[in-house]
Amino acid sequence: xxxxxxxDMEGVSGLTDPEEMRAGGRGYERGCELMTGDANAAIxxxxxxxxTSVVVTDSHSSGKNLRADLIDERCTLIRxxxxxxxxxxxxxxxxxxAIYIGYHARAGTPDxxxxxTWMGREIRDLYxxxxxxxxxxxxxxxxxxxxxxxxxxAGDEAACAEARDVLGDVETVAVKKGCDRYAAxxxxxxxxxxxxxxxxxxxxxxxxxxxxxTVTAPYTLGVDWASTSIARSCAYIPGVTLAGPRMTEFTTGxxxxxxxxxxxxxxxxxxxxxxxxxxx
Ligand SMILES: [Zn+2]
Numbered sequence: 001x002x003x004x005x006x007x008d009m010e011g012v013s014g015l016t017d018p019e020e021m022r023a024g025g026r027g028y029e030r031g032c033e034l035m036t037g038d039a040n041a042a043i044x045x046x047x048x049x050x051x052t053s054v055v056v057t058d059s060h061s062s063g064k065n066l067r068a069d070l071i072d073e074r075c076t077l078i079r080x081x082x083x084x085x086x087x088x089x090x091x092x093x094x095x096x097x098a099i100y101i102g103y104h105a106r107a108g109t110p111d112x113x114x115x116x117t118w119m120g121r122e123i124r125d126l127y128x129x130x131x132x133x134x135x136x137x138x139x140x141x142x143x144x145x146x147x148x149x150x151x152x153x154a155g156d157e158a159a160c161a162e163a164r165d166v167l168g169d170v171e172t173v174a175v176k177k178g179c180d181r182y183a184a185x186x187x188x189x190x191x192x193x194x195x196x197x198x199x200x201x202x203x204x205x206x207x208x209x210x211x212x213x214t215v216t217a218p219y220t221l222g223v224d225w226a227s228t229s230i231a232r233s234c235a236y237i238p239g240v241t242l243a244g245p246r247m248t249e250f251t252t253g254x255x256x257x258x259x260x261x262x263x264x265x266x267x268x269x270x271x272x273x274x275x276x277x278x279x280x
Pocket of ligand 1: 008009010059060061
């Protein structure tokens with residue numbers, strides 16, 4: 001059994017402050033250790049359920065957050081910025097399941113801890129075939145396009161609710177409950193990580209029940225940007241249309257192009273918006 005684990009940071013146990021997730025910020029080094037702890041809990045659960053191979057991808061911002069020296073030695077770790085498939089880098093049709101750890105709710109979700117979609121400020125909303133989507137739907141659809149089901153989503157309560165809304169009765173592990181965007185009631189990491197371990201084991205032991213989440217092709221990605229200048233710059237890419245003053249759209253039959261193009265759009269938005277790199 002081959003398992004893919006994508007790890008974001010906003011939904012990691014013990015963390016609530018964007019400072020803790022920004023390289024150089026106060027508490028960042030500790031944040032990386034906690035992120036690695038949540039990842040290790042899932043890796044341990046996967047091997048406990050009979051996995052023979054686990055590939056982990058660092059899905060937050062620069063992709064250099066997970067501690068290579070502390071991560072479970074049985075896995076391999078994909079790290080670094082500008083990975084072509086970003087949060088899905090390393091996933092292919094040979095995997096039996098995908099697990100999303102440290103995930104968060106989409107932009108505008110009430111009580112979603114650090115709720116945002118892909119970028120903190122530049123993206124107001126993202127649409128997949130006309131339906132509003134956060135990172136959970138976007139990346140579940142990527143896995144689904146490869147025939148891979150999402151077995152478990154861990155994050156705050158709002159992320160777990162979003163995962164169930166999109167994926168049905170998927171296994172979820174809530175590690176904190178948002179009071180607002182920047183505050184939460186936490187389950188201490190030691191206990192949260194035990195829950196992630198148990199949830200991962202349970203999900204993979206019942207994997208026969210999991211179905212890939214599929215969106216019908218052709219796929220249309222729509223992004224409602226925070227600024228007209230970002231939309232206009234992104235729309236100069238051949239094949240991309242300016243669907244409104246702040247809205248770009250792109251349609252393709254190949255889902256890999258959806259994820260790849262969103263990566264390119266976010267690089268442009270980071271430059272034009274002058275707020276630096278952030279995806280995940
Ligand atoms: Zn992130």
